Amino acid sequence: MSTIYDVAKRANVSAMTVSRVINQKGNIGEATRKRVEKAIEELNYFPNKSARSLTSKATNILSLLITDINNPFFTKVARGAEDKALQLGYQVILSNSDENIEKESRYIQMLLESQVDGILIAPSGDESKNNIRTLIKHKIPFVQLDREVEGIESDVILGDSQKGTRMLIDHLINQGHKRIALINGPSYISTARERRNAYMEALKYSGIPMEEHLMFETDYIQKDGLELVDYLVSLPKGKRPTAVFAANNFIAVRVIKALRKKGIRVPEDIACVCFDDFDQDIDLDPFLTVAAQPAYDFGFMGVQMLVDKIEGNMADKKRKIILPPEIIVRKSSLATTNDLATH
Amino acid sequence: MSTIYDVAKRANVSAMTVSRVINQKGNIGEATRKRVEKAIEELNYFPNKSARSLTSKATNILSLLITDINNPFFTKVARGAEDKALQLGYQVILSNSDENIEKESRYIQMLLESQVDGILIAPSGDESKNNIRTLIKHKIPFVQLDREVEGIESDVILGDSQKGTRMLIDHLINQGHKRIALINGPSYISTARERRNAYMEALKYSGIPMEEHLMFETDYIQKDGLELVDYLVSLPKGKRPTAVFAANNFIAVRVIKALRKKGIRVPEDIACVCFDDFDQDIDLDPFLTVAAQPAYDFGFMGVQMLVDKIEGNMADKKRKIILPPEIIVRKSSLATTNDLATH
DNA sequence: TATAATTATGTTACCGGTATCATAAAAATA
DNA sequence: TATTTTTATGATACCGGTAACATAATTATA
Numbered sequence: 001m002s003t004i005y006d007v008a009k010r011a012n013v014s015a016m017t018v019s020r021v022i023n024q025k026g027n028i029g030e031a032t033r034k035r036v037e038k039a040i041e042e043l044n045y046f047p048n049k050s051a052r053s054l055t056s057k058a059t060n061i062l063s064l065l066i067t068d069i070n071n072p073f074f075t076k077v078a079r080g081a082e083d084k085a086l087q088l089g090y091q092v093i094l095s096n097s098d099e100n101i102e103k104e105s106r107y108i109q110m111l112l113e114s115q116v117d118g119i120l121i122a123p124s125g126d127e128s129k130n131n132i133r134t135l136i137k138h139k140i141p142f143v144q145l146d147r148e149v150e151g152i153e154s155d156v157i158l159g160d161s162q163k164g165t166r167m168l169i170d171h172l173i174n175q176g177h178k179r180i181a182l183i184n185g186p187s188y189i190s191t192a193r194e195r196r197n198a199y200m201e202a203l204k205y206s207g208i209p210m211e212e213h214l215m216f217e218t219d220y221i222q223k224d225g226l227e228l229v230d231y232l233v234s235l236p237k238g239k240r241p242t243a244v245f246a247a248n249n250f251i252a253v254r255v256i257k258a259l260r261k262k263g264i265r266v267p268e269d270i271a272c273v274c275f276d277d278f279d280q281d282i283d284l285d286p287f288l289t290v291a292a293q294p295a296y297d298f299g300f301m302g303v304q305m306l307v308d309k310i311e312g313n314m315a316d317k318k319r320k321i322i323l324p325p326e327i328i329v330r331k332s333s334l335a336t337t338n339d340l341a342t343h
Numbered sequence: 344m345s346t347i348y349d350v351a352k353r354a355n356v357s358a359m360t361v362s363r364v365i366n367q368k369g370n371i372g373e374a375t376r377k378r379v380e381k382a383i384e385e386l387n388y389f390p391n392k393s394a395r396s397l398t399s400k401a402t403n404i405l406s407l408l409i410t411d412i413n414n415p416f417f418t419k420v421a422r423g424a425e426d427k428a429l430q431l432g433y434q435v436i437l438s439n440s441d442e443n444i445e446k447e448s449r450y451i452q453m454l455l456e457s458q459v460d461g462i463l464i465a466p467s468g469d470e471s472k473n474n475i476r477t478l479i480k481h482k483i484p485f486v487q488l489d490r491e492v493e494g495i496e497s498d499v500i501l502g503d504s505q506k507g508t509r510m511l512i513d514h515l516i517n518q519g520h521k522r523i524a525l526i527n528g529p530s531y532i533s534t535a536r537e538r539r540n541a542y543m544e545a546l547k548y549s550g551i552p553m554e555e556h557l558m559f560e561t562d563y564i565q566k567d568g569l570e571l572v573d574y575l576v577s578l579p580k581g582k583r584p585t586a587v588f589a590a591n592n593f594i595a596v597r598v599i600k601a602l603r604k605k606g607i608r609v610p611e612d613i614a615c616v617c618f619d620d621f622d623q624d625i626d627l628d629p630f631l632t633v634a635a636q637p638a639y640d641f642g643f644m645g646v647q648m649l650v651d652k653i654e655g656n657m658a659d660k661k662r663k664i665i666l667p668p669e670i671i672v673r674k675s676s677l678a679t680t681n682d683l684a685t686h
Numbered sequence: 687t688a689t690a691a692t693t694a695t696g697t698t699a700c701c702g703g704t705a706t707c708a709t710a711a712a713a714a715t716a
Numbered sequence: 717t718a719t720t721t722t723t724a725t726g727a728t729a730c731c732g733g734t735a736a737c738a739t740a741a742t743t744a745t746a
Contacts, residue, residue: 001481003702014726019704027723044480046456050396051702054731059393061436061457069422070624079412082439086449091457093404094437096425106429113389114404114434137387138344222624253625278625281413281565282596287627346732357696362734370693394732397701 002043011039022047053115062090062306063111064299065121066145067099068221071250072279073295074122077145080299081120088307090117099221101127112138118306119143120299125188126150141309143302148190155309157302157321161191161275164291164325165198165245168273171289172243173206175333177271180208181232181241183251185220192217195247195275214241222250229258243333246274252288256332271333275325289333291325298323345386354382365390396458405433405649406454407642408464409488410442411564414593415622416638417465420488423642424463431650433460442564444470455481461649462486463642468531469493484652486645491533498652500645500664504534504618507634507668508541508588511616514632515586516549518676520614523551524575524584526594528563535560538590538618557584565593572601586676589617595631599675614676618668632676634668641666 004022008015013032020026021036028036039045053059064081066074078094085092093116097104104124108131111119118141123132128149135142144156172180182199185192196215203210213235216228232241246252252274256266266272277292301321347365351358356375363369364379371379382388396402407424409417421437428435436459440447447467451474454462461484466475471492478485487499515523525542528535539558546553556578559571575584589595595617599609609615620635644664 004704005702015702016704016727017725020725023704025704027725029724032724046452048397048702049457050393050402051731052704053393054391054397054702054733055704057731069418069425070622072622072625075412075418078437079439082412082437086438091436091438091453093434094421094425095429095434096422109389110434114392249625253627256627279413279415279622282415282592282621283626284596284599284630285628347734348732358732359697359734360695363695366734368734370695372694375694391732394701395734397703397732398734400701 001048002045004045004047006043007036007039007045010043011036057115058117058310059115060090061093061114061116062303063093063095063107063114063116063119063121065095065097065104065107065111065119067097067122067124069094069096070222071276073249073276073293075279076295077122077299077302080296080301081303082299084300084303088303090303090307092303097122097124099124099219101125101131104128105131108134112140117141118310120145120302120306122146123149125186126190127188141306143306143309145298145302146191150190153318155305155319157298157305157323159191159275159293159298160322160324161194162198164275164293164327165195166202167325167327168245168275168289168291169199169202170206171327171329172245172271172273172333173202173208175243175271175335177243178208179211179214179239179241180243180245181214181216182245182247183216183218183226183228183255184247185251186217189220191275192220192247199245213239218251218254220248220250223254226251226254226258229255229262233259233262233264241270243271243273246272249274249276249278249288249290256288267332267334271335273333277328286328287331289330290328292328293325294323344391345388347388347390349386350379350382350388353386354379400458401460401653402458403433404436404457404459405646406436406438406450406457406459406462406464408438408440408447408450408454408462410440410465410467412437412439413565414619416592416619416636418622419638420465420642420645423639423644424646425642427643427646427650431646433646433650435646440465440467442467442562444468444474447471448474451477455483460484461653463488463645463649465489466492468529469533470531484649486649486652488641488645489534493533496661498648498662500641500648500666502534502618502636502641503665503667504537505541507618507636507670508538509545510668510670511588511618511632511634512542512545513549514670514672515588515614515616515676516545516551518586518614520586521551522554522557522582522584523586523588524557524559525588525590526559526561526569526571526598527590528594529560532563534618535563535590542588556582561594561597563591563593566597569594569597569601572598572605576602576605576607584613586614586616589615592617592619592621592631592633595633599631610675610677616676620671629671630674632673633671635671636668637666 004015004018007018018036020028021033082092095107101124120143122145126149132149132152144154148156184196200210244255246255264270273289275291277290347358347361350361361379363371364376425435438450444467463486465488469492475492475495487497491499527539543553587598589598616632618634620633
């Protein structure tokens with residue numbers, strides 16, 4: 001591995017001159033530039049990033065800290081981030097927190113030590129506050145993604161939980177449903193709080209009484225089983241919900257699997273809708289009615305926002321971008337597969 | 344951001360002593376160590392990685408260069424790699440080549456400049472030879488993943504295409520199929536070559552004549568449409584295949600969608616099997632018979648192998664690990680949904 | 687007790703770049 | 717032509733660590 005000094009010697013100039021040629025800074029004579037370029041070529045030289053970072057304080061590395069790369073939502077986020085980063089000349093370190101605060105803390109520590117230039121983070125929940133405080137203390141630029149930690153003001157890219165929930169619930173009501181259960185994520189995650197609020201508002205607006213016994217909380221992650229479904233199913237006909245709103249895709253899958261195990265059919269017996277779509281590119285028979293979020297854009301715009309911040313274009317303004325979901329109506333919410341199934 | 348000198352001053356020792364405390368190298372007096380540790384704590388100090396890398400020549404960063412993070416196969420590879428890397432104290436830079444040799448070259452260049460300690464690469468095809476030569480020239484440890492570039496000897500982790508294909512084709516034959524089409528990936532990718540060979544062998548072994556007009560090639564990636572299906576469908580009854588073996592999951596989806604568009608039912612009219620599974624965690628109604636590969640292990644073991652190499656435990660031995668697939672029989676290959684559908 | 691070995695710590699140089707200041711030569715201006 | 721400005725290049729120091737060698741203080745051994 002040749003260094004700038006090897007090049008300098010071969011081109012018969014000082015290291016500084018080589019540096020100038022590489023960075024196209026300052027004035028260099030035409031003949032000298034040619035000689036240096038030739039030497040660079042011949043020695044197959046490229047600059048050492050560690051050395052550069054040591055003076056410049058920049059690594060050109062971003063971190064994408066998400067909760068689960070196995071969720072197609074985050075896969076698409078990653079893809080968007082990756083694409084934009086390449087465009088802007090950055091590289092992306094990927095980390096999975098698994099919705100686990102300890103793992104998140106551990107990664108944050110590693111990222112600080114790596115001196116990444118900025119962090120795109122989907123916080124595991126409100127407990128992430130300390131981790132985010134650490135970022136602020138160390139002046140690491142960051143953008144919150146998909147979720148907002150209570151009490152933290154920062155650049156952030158969110159989905160429109162309010163609107164998506166509203167549209168899903170309205171759709172169910174239009175289908176004639178009056179008892180709609182909410183199976184939510186943990187209330188220490190902002191999306192869950194917003195979805196709950198929007199759910200309650202939507203019911204209220206339609207004059208449907210809110211019933212505490214139809215509101216549940218569980219984890220956003222993949223798991224087997226869902227006991228609360230047993231409870232739902234055990235309710236007498238007049239109390240049992242006719243539809244379920246799941247706060248994300250994984251929850252919906254767990255709900256449906258649990259219902260099926262009990263012999264309850266979806267949508268004939270109970271309809272089901274959820275937030276976040278599945279992997280359309282690989283799904284032969286899409287089934288669930290969803291509020292699909294523009295996941296790719298979360299990543300793409302997130303990196304743009306982050307780099308703006310890093311490079312100082314938007315130094316201190318706090319920006320909040322809210323991306324609207326798209327409602328895709330499919331079989332899971334239609335009692336009869338009729339022409340309402342637009343998608 | 345405090346430096347080792349700040350700590351040294353505060354603890355009233357030399358920088359070297361602080362370095363020794365941090366790295367637990369050499370002898371340090373108990374009292375001194377305590378003082379240094381206290382100073383580190385108080386100043387919230389942690390070592391600067393760029394500075395460290397400059398002397399140590401190690402960044403503790405690995406690169407995972409895959410062809411498409413959107414493919415659930417690679418998502419799981421990434422997850423496995425990530426988990427093992429965390430365990431071993433490395434971070435992972437993720438890059439997508441999109442099965443595109445230029446993009447791959449560009450990334451390789453970036454990775455060289457970043458001085459990553461090693462690369463886990465799923466080569467885009469035999470054209471990747473030059474890129475891999477570059478790695479060899481620069482003495483960057485690497486492990487090939489999922490595919491092997493013709494003429495390159497290196498550590499590598501592969502799926503058992505031979506065995507998987509054999510089992511899928513045998514399964515189809517057992518179901519009574521005699522005309523089985525192969526819809527393969529590009530022949531400049533090693534997995535496609537192996538699957539083709541295994542396909543031919545399996546037919547031969549069962550005494551089924553190989554027919555050139557039933558063998559096709561297309562891309563491994565997501566795309567709309569697949570014209571060759573029009574051709575297949577246009578064949579007279581006696582020449583038309585009764586089953587299709589798709590060389591990966593994306594191809595299978597394209598095949599089935601194209602068939603459905605033509606009004607051909609799967610499996611009633613044409614059966615279908617493929618390599619690589621779908622996202623089981625999120626699939627409510629798994630349909631395709633597949634040779635599922637242990638994708639997570641590809642990543643997990645790949646990182647282990649790579650780090651072994653980096654840290655010199657396995658300096659020059661070339662290891663080849665071949666991971667067996669698991670055949671999962673589902674509806675797509677059964678003419679009648681009967682008790683053969685074990686899964 | 688004299689000498690050798692060990693322990694605890696410091697000094698210096700270097701990793702490979704770049705910022706800053708200095709300087710000689712060439713070009714522009716008075 | 718003398719002076720100022722600009723252009724082209726180099727010397728030096730520094731970024732924040734660590735390797736290698738040096739040295740003073742202890743401890744072990746002869």
